[in-house]
Amino acid sequence: MRETTKAWKGKGIAALTALLVLAGCGGNGGGSNGGASSPASPSASGSAAPTATSPSTASAEAPKSLGEVKVVLDWTPNTNHTGLYVAAAQGFWEKRGLKVDIVQPPESGADAMVASGAAEFGVGAQEGLTLAREQKLPLVSLAAIIQHNTSGFASPEEKNIKEPKDFEGHTYGGWGSPAEEAVIGSMMKQQGADVSKVKFVNAGTADFFTAVKRDIDFEWIFYAWTGIEAEQRGIKLNMVYLSDFDKKLDYYTPVLETSEKMISDKPDVVRAFVEGASEGYEYAIAHPEEAADILLKAVPDLNADLVKASQKWLADKYQDDAPRWGEQKEEVWSGYGEFLKEHGLLKTDLDYDAMFTNEFLPQ
Secondary structure, three states: OOOOHHHHHHHHHHHHHHHHHHHHOOOOOOOOOOOOOOOOOOOEEOOOOOOOOOHHHHOOOOOOOOEEEEEEOOOOOOHHHHHHHHHHHOOOOHHHOEEEEEEOOOOOHHHHHHHHOOOOEEEEOHHHHHHHHHOOOOEEEEEEOOOOOOEEEEEEHHHOOOOHHHHOOOEEEEOOOHHHHHHHHHHHHOOOOOHHHOEEEEOOOOOHHHHOOOOOOEEEEEHHHHHHHHHHHOOOEEEEEHHHOOHHHOOOOOEEEEEHHHHHHOHHHHHHHHHHHHHHHHHHHHOHHHHHHHHHHHOOOOOHHHHHHHHHHHOOOOOOOOOOOEOOOHHHHHHHHHHHHHOOOOOOOOOHHHOEOOOOOOO
């Protein structure tokens, strides 16, 4: 089962709508089993795939039980999530006394589930969390899953779109968010190009490969998935990465998130979750082939060749130049917030230090 980047972005709009509803209802992240709708598909339990190498079997004394929690994904399972599936299969949470159920998101999205307390943890992105904080929803980022923004604007090589100024005269297929025009326009402005010369259309649910064969010239994709799939299909792409043209757009996507209430009420659970996830991603960095196999065992419907190639590509991107996996910087959070304010997409001043924490990462 596969969703396009566009579908993922579109789901973000539904998620934001749900966040606005929560804000209007006074949602405060309370309650471990809030009234959010149930996951869109069956969960993958953290205890469902024990292995002979599970660290928990090495200890004669069982760890103190911290109970059971949920982590809700932001999208259908893919290599952004591998570290979570590794942590489950290898017992990295179990040895810390924590049982973690990995669930897929409803249409309202991961942010809404975490904000309402329907899930203790989630996979989100800096974009969504920033807008959530503007709506007074106390979400907090615990770790950057990937250190730098690997998304960008992709087009088939024959379109000859090599840099932002080349967007002029072409058709962009998106999902109808003001952020799209703001991002594209800011990149074009740096090269003296005019965003009004770009035709913006809602590309609907068609995947990237179908859209660019019809009336679309370029789309916003994550290279680790759609870009790698293009390589496997023998389709040559030109990529215009956001981070290459504006440092403020080198934001964290995706991230692991929780609520302020979880941090306040159950810091030991938060620490166990983050440490287990960290160990899972460190394993994926060091052993991409084995990590890919673990993801495929948990989600056998995935394209095995795509997963393995994507995992290899992402292995050195998870931590990249950070001193440890998951590390976040205030300047990244404030930089993206400043970008949103400059383009009228963020109306209030935010406390960026309150939006993320490195406190629970292993030292």
